Amino acid sequence: MTSFTDKAHSAEHLMRTLFAATPLQRNDHLSGLYDADIWLKREDLSPVRSYKIRGALNAMAKVRARSPGTGVFVCASAGNHAQGVAFVCRHFDVQGVIFMPVTTPRQKIAKTRMFGGDNVEIRMVGDYFDDTLAEAKRYCSDAGGHFLSPFDDLDVIEGQASVAAEIVEQLRRAPDMIVLPVGGGGLSAGITQYLRDVAPQTDIRYVEPAGGASLRAALNAGQPVKIDHVDNFVDGAAVAQIGRMTFDVLKSVPSDHVLTAPEDRICATIIEMLNVEGVVLEPAGALSVDALKDLRDEIKGKTVVCVTSGGNFDFERLPEVKERSQRYAGVKKYFLLRLPQRPGALRDFLQLLGPDDNIARFEYMKKSARNFGSVLIGIESSSPQNFETLFSRLDDRGFVYSDITNDETVAEFIV
Structure with a gap:
């Protein structure tokens, strides 16, 4: 053996x-x-540009050796597996049908089509991968093809x-x-x-x-x-x-x-x-x-x-x-500031910023019937310690604010 x-x-x-x-x-x-x-x-x-070509090549070669009459090769993938299968289909001059979710980025679709050429048909099915996979397996069974799993093979x-x-x-x-x-x-x-x-x-x-x-x-x-x-x-x-x-x-x-x-x-x-x-x-x-x-x-x-x-x-x-990297490193933060609606309030806030603090986002909603307005602020700085200094200054001047940098629910909608 x-x-x-x-x-x-x-x-x-x-x-x-x-x-x-x-x-x-x-x-x-x-x-x-x-x-x-x-x-x-x-x-x-x-x-x-990935290792996926290896598994696709080995599996397709072995299937063809065991069953020379194997027809179409089928896979479901939104990325590297699809590209590997497409490349190998063209190499062996066999036909492949690749199922991709409708939400797949155009760049990945284009590269899969480029690697496979006329040997590959791409079918866009389903908003979620589970739907795409189910349809690929259903088609494979109906067509009498061979399903190429991305890993469980x-x-x-x-x-x-x-x-x-x-x-x-x-x-x-x-x-x-x-x-x-x-x-x-x-x-x-x-x-x-x-x-x-x-x-x-x-x-x-x-x-x-x-x-x-x-x-x-x-x-x-x-x-x-x-x-x-x-x-x-x-x-x-x-x-x-x-x-x-x-x-x-x-x-x-x-x-x-x-x-x-x-x-x-x-x-x-x-x-x-x-x-x-x-x-x-x-x-x-x-x-x-x-x-x-x-x-x-x-x-x-x-x-x-x-x-x-x-x-x-x-x-x-x-x-x-870049955004997520900066947030992880602590050099970019988002917070909600309660700003008094009076002349000079914004200037008072800006004077609290340090020399390395840069405003990356500023959205202010002025409401005529209220004494305070809400401001969404994004600030980039050169060091996490600079935010400790800034927040200390805000506290000393009585500003009310909330750090929402790590609030995933809020960040998903406004950051």
Whole structure:
């Protein structure tokens, strides 16, 4: 019987028929910051800017070998899996039908169409992914096609394991630790199984977005469970329920080896990697780098590999990412100010601002029958400590205000 390691090596060889190994690069900035030997496995530099092409290629090749007469390949995806499937359909010159939610950004639709060309038909169905998935499976059954799961498929898991095979080969040894992003679990299951066989001494840490911690929920329950609410900001890893096949591999993972990354902090990491390193990462692609903040004490002096899983970042999201990064860092705040309706009141407030305090938003509603008006103010500053000084001045002058920066309900409507 062929071992999983052999299957992973076969998948790695298969990848070379389509693209070169993605780079494993030492990062001097992160290495200096954490006093460790930090390497990035740049899956964001694959032909589709994510590792998803690996699972799609391996699964499609194996299906075609087992069943040469297989007709259409079907998947449901709003992102990287769709692009990987499209690319591989064109490579094998087979037909694919890709179902996407109606709400999918045009950029992702255009890239999927570009990668697949005439070999792919895109169908926009449903406002929510669950509706899209149900329709894709219904169509697949009616058409007698093969459904390509983004993660819960043994062939896909083997394909993703080729990432680990490349890392060991490129580093010429196994790292002390590897940090993996987790969504549905295909990548983490493949790499975990490979390293258990080849390098059991390597520590593995898993990181999920705080708003989509499906692995942690499954470990707590002892089985895959659907979490009640998912924050879709980290769209490449925000999965409501981890796969059953992937959880079979990951069910023995110690719960304290699974980290959760706050979405706003991930934004800060995206901005840091873009500004300092010129590396464009999507939110899911930044997860492993972001987790280093929680691993600082564990990784000192060690060789650590972070898998940067994707770089399909829509730059229309950059203002939101910058905004959330600033709020996380404490250098931007929003508050409601109760301002007296008298001449000079606004001037009195403005004189309390420090030299590094910049007004980013100001909305004032004057009401003629009232003594006070409400003002929504957004302020950017160079340091969180500047807000302590500002609020102290406001208190001393008797201004009434409310800090709404972290009030998600209010921020959703007015920020």
